[in-house]
Amino acid sequence: MKNTSRDNAVKLQTKEQFKAEIARWAAIMKVKPVQIRVQRMTKKWASCSSKGRVSFSADLLQEPRAFQKYAIVHELLHLQVPNHGKLFKSLMNAYLPGWEAILEERNGSATRSL
Numbered sequence: 001m002k003n004t005s006r007d008n009a010v011k012l013q014t015k016e017q018f019k020a021e022i023a024r025w026a027a028i029m030k031v032k033p034v035q036i037r038v039q040r041m042t043k044k045w046a047s048c049s050s051k052g053r054v055s056f057s058a059d060l061l062q063e064p065r066a067f068q069k070y071a072i073v074h075e076l077l078h079l080q081v082p083n084h085g086k087l088f089k090s091l092m093n094a095y096l097p098g099w100e101a102i103l104e105e106r107n108g109s110a111t112r113s114l
């Protein structure tokens with residue numbers, strides 16, 4: 001479902017630009033992923049290995065910027081907090097206030113895990 005709000009406008013973006021955005025967030029969050037990959041993934045939006053490799057679905061390139069941001073912050077946060085507990089949620093609030101609304105607006109996100 002397409003959202004019409006300005007912040008959610010879908011802009012064309014290359015894989016390299018998306019990776020640069022991920023690296024920018026990693027610096028902000030002071031996490032150091034061993035490797036950042038953007039690849040074909042159909043069951044998940046993103047995943048992270050115990051060794052610190054983060055992978056993002058190339059499908060995110062077609063998603064609204066707000067949801068991309070949510071996916072990036074969510075996955076990078078797993079380098080600090082491996083689960084979705086209380087600490088995870090409070091850090092999400094610190095890095096990306098309003099993330100719950102982003103998730104709610106992106107109705108289909110529930111079909112894939114992060």
Ligand SMILES: [Zn+2]
Nearest residue numbers: 074078084114
């Ligand atoms: Zn997660």
